[in-house]
Structure formats: structure tokens, C-alpha cells
Amino acid sequence: MNLESLAAELRGFVGVTRKKQIGELISFFPIESKQIIASFGEDAAVIDDGDEVMLLAADGIWSRLMDADPEWSGYCSVLVNVHDIAAMGGWPVAMVDVLSIGDPELAEKVLRGMKKGIEKFGVPIIGGHLHPDTPYNALDVAILGKAKKDGVILSSTAKPGEVIIAAYDMDGSPHPLFAINFDSTSFKESSVLAEQLGSMRELGESGLVRAGKDISNPGLLGTLAMLLETSKVGAVVDVEAIAVPEGLALVEWLKMYPGMGFVVSTRPENQEAVLEVFTRRGLTARVIGRITEARRLIIRGRGEEAVLFDLAQESVTGIH
Structure with a gap:
């Protein structure tokens, strides 16, 4: 699948399109x-x-x-x-x-x-x-x-120049009756899950991360787009840097709720420390891109480039 086709499929993914009406509701809740x-x-x-x-x-x-x-x-x-x-x-x-x-x-x-x-x-x-x-x-x-x-991690604080890190547990499999859910938690000990969940608290309280989200129903890039929209920034993502569980295609993984996963941004000088925290706590972590000032989410790989979301012209949630 070329990147234009991948971008089109992700834009039309129901996990993403279901978010579009959120912004319309906010005016009712001063x-x-x-x-x-x-x-x-x-x-x-x-x-x-x-x-x-x-x-x-x-x-x-x-x-x-x-x-x-x-x-x-x-x-x-x-x-x-x-x-x-x-x-x-x-x-x-x-x-x-x-x-x-x-x-x-x-x-x-x-x-x-x-x-x-x-x-x-x-x-x-x-x-x-x-x-x-x-x-x-x-x-x-x-x-x-x-x-x-002083340890809170927000979705609205990503800054241009920061690197983007995706971290998730790839030890699992798609749910047999609901393929866009990846089960990486139901068979694990509570202590293992607590260690993984605690990664974000450690990153927040140490000051290594100030912007992040858990990867939810819109998938990794859909969730990232929500963070970018709220922070009023853009990003360039290298799709070849995204770790994918064995047996799954990239497009399948990008549509999945991973069960245990986060996407964060951090200053370049902190990236190794952030990767170490996630890895030590049992998550696969990779630098997948960087935050930009231009409000577009661009995906790149194998000499190709495509705009996944032009956040200056369109919205994912309508929340700014």
C-alpha cells in the first residue's frame, strides 16, 4: 500500500471519523x-x-x-x-x-x-x-x-522541535470477535500491568514528558492527530519507524486499539531517557517522528510522502 492510499484509509477509518462531532458540543458547556x-x-x-x-x-x-x-x-x-x-x-x-x-x-x-x-x-x-x-x-x-x-501530562503542550515517541506492548493478539482491539492485557499479571501503566507517572513526575495521550480507538496516528490538534502544531512521522506486532500489516496495526499504549512528545535531549523508562517497564518504544510548526500531520517512508491530516484546514475532533 502506498502512503496516499494508507492516508486515505486512515482518514476514513471509523475510529477516527467518530471523533469529528466532539468539537460541536463544547459550546454548550461553558x-x-x-x-x-x-x-x-x-x-x-x-x-x-x-x-x-x-x-x-x-x-x-x-x-x-x-x-x-x-x-x-x-x-x-x-x-x-x-x-x-x-x-x-x-x-x-x-x-x-x-x-x-x-x-x-x-x-x-x-x-x-x-x-x-x-x-x-x-x-x-x-x-x-x-x-x-x-x-x-x-x-x-x-x-x-x-x-x-507538577507531574501532569497534557495533550495540549506539544512544542515544535520535540520528538514523538510511541510506546506499546506488542505481546498480544487481535481480539477474535473484534479485530480492531489488540488484547495485550487480559492474560497478564496485575503487577506487570501496573508497571507498564506507571511509565507515564514516572515520565511526568521526572519532567521528561509534558505532552502525551494513551493510544485509543483512532489508533496510533489518529490519537497523535488529536494531540496535535489540541496543541495547535503538526508533525512528520516516519512510518518505517513504527514497530508492528508480528503477523500484522502496518495498516491493520494503525487501526487498532493496542490495549496498552501511549504516544508522547519530548525534547530531543530527553529521548533516550524516555525510551529507557518505557523499555524498562516492559513496553516497546520507538522514536517515530518530530513535532513541527506547520499544522499538518505528514507521513513519510520509502521515498514517499503524504498528508494524513491538514489540521489548518480540517479537524479530527474540532477541539483547539
């Missing part, structure tokens, strides 16, 4: 509190709490995932929320959920998956709401976390 340090565009809202901050996030599970594998959707509802807090350089405290479901058998499968996630990541669900008689099935989870104020 923020007037001085306690709010950061909000829309971040993996979690950042709320002032003295020397620390509170991190607040929520995720709704995609109906396609619920239909494909209810138990896996329950597990993922915990997984994605824990990652949102980790991506900010924080640690999770507790969650609440809203479960809307009318089929008791389906509900049991979802709850079984949630229980597995709670046990795996050690984060309790302490309340929420149940709709036991809905004609549809939906699961939403919100999470509260904390971080040191």
Missing part, C-alpha cells in the same frame, strides 16, 4: 470555575487540589463492541478508563458506572467482564446507576484519579 486547570481535549479533566490535582474522565463503550462480545466490553470499560488516568501521569482512585440493559443474561456477561477488569487493575466501582429495562444496551464508566500538580 466553564466558569477557577479550579479547572484543563478540560476538553485532554484524556481527563484536571481539577486543582492543592499540591495535587484530581483527574476526572468518562468513557462510553461502543455498541459494536457490546454486540460482538459483552464480557470483553465490560472488561474494556475498566481498561480504557484506567488508561485515561495513567496517560495524564496519574493514578486511579475509583469508578462509577451507568449500565442500561434489559437482558439479564447479557447483563451478567458485561458484569463478569467488569469484575475481571476491577480485579486486574485494582480500581473499585463504588456506585453508579442501573437502567434494568431499556430496549437498548449501553455501558458508561467514569473514573476519578489523582496526580501531582
